[in-house]
Amino acid sequence: MKAHPSTHLPSLRSGYRLLPLLAALGLAGCAVGPHLPAPTAPLPARYNQHAVTGAQQTQHLQWTEGQSQSWWRLFHSPLLNGLIARATRNNPDLAAAQSSLAQAQALEGVANAGFLPQLGANLGAARQRALRAGTNGGFGTRVPGNPYTLLLGSVDIRYNSDVFGRQGYILKDARAQSAVARAELHQAQVFLGGAVAQAVITAASAHAQARLAQAMAKDDARLLTLIRNEYRLGAQNLQTVDEQEAVAEAAAARIPPLRAAASTARHQLAALLGTVPDAPLSLPSLTELRLPAVIPTLVPSALLKNRPDIQAARAETAAAAAEVGVATANLYPNMDISASLGKAAMTGGMFFNPASTLWAIGSSLAAPIYEGGALHAKKRAAMDHWRVATDRYRATVLNAFRQVADALRAVRSADTTYTHSKAAARSAASAYQLAVARYRDGAVDYATLLNAELEAQKDETAAVQARAQRYLDSAALFVAMGDGWWQDPATPQPFGPTAPARSSE
The missing domain is CATH 2.20.200.10 (Outer membrane efflux proteins (OEP))
Structure with missing residues (x-):
């Protein structure tokens, strides 16, 4: 029997000889990009040049280093809490920000796969x-x-x-872009909470002013009836009747714009909730909202960690620095x-x-041997982009401090204005009731009554507006501090640190 020659696999010994060299090349990987410094910005000792105090007023500031994750609960309104929770579930802009974060995290996985x-x-x-x-x-x-x-x-x-670290810079860029998307999601949460609160407060203020205007219009109509009766009896002249008719018509004319403003705020709220304008909504009244006597306020050093736009700007500089590294590594084999x-x-x-x-x-x-200077130009462009991102970071930080400083001053001003407006409204209402009684007794003329009536209407309207502005400015302060986002976007935490619940109303 003829024996067949044995068949052997080709020897891999020659290939094995290359492995030490290949391993050495793999271990020799180094980053060739420049070591760019982290962005810096000035840190003030306090927000305002003069300390925002006001111990004699009804609201006080409590300085803290932790954010108020659910600051809207400080208004003590279950309806407001439910509306913000509903907006968090259904708002399309917030959903888009969540999808953007998921996309950035997926791209980070793509970049990480480059090492395998x-x-x-x-x-x-x-x-x-x-x-x-x-x-x-x-x-x-x-x-x-x-x-x-x-x-x-x-x-x-x-x-x-990856001998020259190109893939490492690509991964750093992807991680920085994920950090940007995460911060933008937090910023969307902050803006959403503030926008819902603003729409609710604006609608409540318009409703309160409309009800006040209706009550004033009824009082003016009753007074017009009284003056017309006196005119028929010869106790008044026609000029007085015309003047009161003008006041009554002006009072009635103030009602439709206020109702329109309330509808506009309601429509805005419906859009924030991800629904149509005619959807049924239950809104709190202005009297159902409360503010605590103490407002938790971030110290300046904590603002840098809490504001999402500052976090996004810092991540943008990291992404720009990574792009410089990629452009540098592209110059090498x-x-x-x-x-x-x-x-x-x-x-x-x-x-x-x-x-x-x-x-x-x-x-x-x-x-690369010769590409007409394109690679070096791309590196210079990446460096310029990094400088732009760094300058924008500083601008974002300075703008954040300015916004908080303005909000703090506005809160204190609104608190003081509300205190005096409320006292003025009480005094004007009392003076008007007294003028009506004295006019019926013949102790004062119509001019005195008309002046008391107009002052009462003006002061009562100003008191309602001042109360609503106080709520708006308080909400704006929380937004300026970057409060209202959850530490883990996947697991919202409904309760955050709150101040004492005693009311300052």
């Missing part, structure tokens, strides 16, 4: 017929050969050694290591025979 080997497989079959050479009268010709089947299969692996192991046979039986095994191992080095 890329493994792929190929399997194919082809039926073909090749040409073969032949002779015909001394002239060379090609005639069709016999058809045959070719089975191919291989497993390929490719790895980028890029090395890939690849290997493949496969089979090639003309029959299924031979496909699994060791003799049909194919393998290859190698590396490639691609280096």
Whole structure:
């Protein structure tokens, strides 16, 4: 019996000799980009030049280093709390910010995959017929050969050694972009809470002013009836009747714009809730809202950590710095290591025979030589982008301090204005009632009564407006401090640190 020669796999010893060199190249990876400093900005000792105090007023500030995650609960309105919770679930802008964060995190996973080997497989079959050479009268010709089947299969692996740190900078950029998206989600939460509170307060203020205007219009109508009766009896002249008619008409004319303002605020609230304008909504009245006597206020150093726009600006500078690193690494060669192991046979039986095994191992080095200065220009552009991001960071920080300083001053001013307006409204209402009684007794003339009436209407309206402005300014302070976002966007925390619940109304 004739012995068949044994078949051995091709030796891999020559490929193994390359492994130490390849490992050394992989371990020699280094970052070639510049080490750019972190952005800095001035930190004031306090927000305002003069301390915002006011111990004699009804509201006080409690300095803290922790955010108020659910500051709207300080208004002690279950309806307001429910509206903000509903907006958090259904607001389309907030949903878009959450999707943007998910997208950025997915792209971060793509960048992280660049550090891992890329493994792929190929399997194919082809039926073909090749040409073969032949002779015909001394002239060379090609005639069709016999058809045959070719089975191919291989497993390929490719790895980028990232010698100059390009992939590392790409990952840093992706992580920074995820941080930007996360901060923008937090900013959307802050703005959403503030916008809902503003719409609710504005609607409540318009309703309160409309009800007050209706009451005033009724009083003016009753007084007009009294003056007309006196005119018929000869106790009044026609000028007095005309003057009171003008006052009554002016009072009635103030009602429609207030109702329109309330509807506008309601429509805005419906959009924030992710619903249509005619959707039924239950809103609190102005008297159902309360503010605590103490408002938790962030110290300046804590503002840098709490404001989402500052966090986003800082992450933008990190992303810009990573882009500088990528642009720098692009100036250097890029090395890939690849290997493949496969089979090639003309029959299924031979496909699994060791003799049909194919393998290859190698590396490639691609280096830029001349690209018309484009790579250096891209690096300069990346550096300029980093400088822009750094300047914007400083501008964002300074603007944040300005907004908080303005909000603090507005809160104190609104608190003082509300205190005096409320006292003025009480005094004007008392004076008006006294003037009406004295006019009926004939002790004062119509001019005195009219002046008392107009002053009472003006002061009562100012008191309602001052109360609403106090709520608006308090909400604006929380928004300016960046309060209202949850530490973990996936798990909202409905309760945050709150101040004592005693009311200052």
